[in-house]
Amino acid sequence: MELNFDPFLLSLKLAFITTCFLFVIGILITYFIYFYTGRLKPVLKALVSLPLVLPPTVLGYYLLIFFRPEGWVGQISESLFGLRLVFSFPGLVIGSVIFSLPFMVNPILSAIENLPVHYREAAYTLGKSNWITLTKVLLPNAKHSVVVGLVMTFAHTIGEFGVILMIGGNIPGETRVASIAIYDEVEMLNYTNAHTYALILLIFSFAVLMAVYLYQGNKSRQII
């Protein structure tokens, strides 16, 4: 069977859109958690990190329940935007954003929490709001963690499988991303194609991790 690269293009498109959304959402969530001083902080952090330990099928299952036309998110989406969320690309984007949330938020949050507390205090005494303190002082000094968060989010979305299978199925050009395509090829006993797809993903993932570690390594040397 002829090798089709559409699933890779779809994976790249999904990863790019997810990363863009998560850049904005991740910073907003980081802002909220970092400056929140109440007792619920561990709860918020646990919620963000949940996708790290939750089986993707569990997350996918709940998303399916909410996203289906009878579910309340699905109903709102259909009535307001005419958008169907199950077995559609927009649904995949929302699922990916939730599933990759910790990959964006955790590195940034942990980096700014490890900055000297005096940076924040100095900004306060200079009359700066929390938002200005975050965007002008804290984030620029945690720049490499933001980059790592972006790269990891992108790579993690490329490698996503369980959530996509649950809420997206296997619709060519719509939800059939690279990881699903491998599964599909194996199901159809097209091992040659499965090999090629798998090898491409393997090399891609390895290259991304190498790049992240090289980047981090260089930065930590520069910082010290």
Place this chain on the structure above:
Amino acid sequence: MIDLKLYKKLAGAEGDFVLDVALHIPAHSILGIMGPSGAGKTSILKMIAGLLTPEQGEITVNGKTWYHAGQSVYTKPQHRSVGYVFQDYSLFPNMSLRENLLFALGKDRNQQIVDEILDMMGLQALEHRKPDRISGGQRQRVALARAIVRHPEILLLDEPFAALDKTMRYRLQEDLKLLHQKFNTTTILVSHDPAEIVRLAQNLAVIERGKIIAMGRPSQLLTTLKSDVFEGEVMYIDTDNNEIIATSGHFIQAFPRQAATTALQPGDQIRVSADGLIVRKKE
């Protein structure tokens, strides 16, 4: 004019203690605060800046109440007119020296003051450098400049020159004098260096475990109280004269040996309290 009444339980290295101080600082003056480490000096500065909240008390600066426990008044740190110089300078590493000052100044203010202060502090040639590309003394100059650029009503200096060598410290003290002459900002200077206090401050408060144990003119207080706030390291034991010779910063002082301190060894950290009692500090 600044009036403070501050009360808060603090956790110290040698157990919890209560910070309970009342201070009146005349406008345009420099108040020095001395005392052993962990006595609550930094906490006082942080409470004035709004970075730490007292449990009881009030803070009034030039007629404006920034904090009043009874009336539930609390002004956010962002809305207090404060210049704060931290022990570790805390310049923002992502900004050049000039950008640090411009960031402090804010967008809608006249930038001429930045040039003026950079010029005054001899920093103009370095203005585009990042803080990690300048020396400790220069960093502290920038920290001072950054704190003063917004014309704060009160300048809080937390052992600002402690990390500098003697020559640099002296030069920075001169810079501070110059800034104080120009801007007349009411200043609180926390320091371990008696010479610095005598040179710069009009008033001195000596603090120990959260309480003011002496208050007055530095030159008078430091002569009468010179051993009261001593904290340092035993250099050697003079058995001929039965004295303990100890050093603190640039000072060497002799104390009569006491029965309780015969076990002291050179290198031990000691504190000499107001009644002349020598206590070995726990490591």
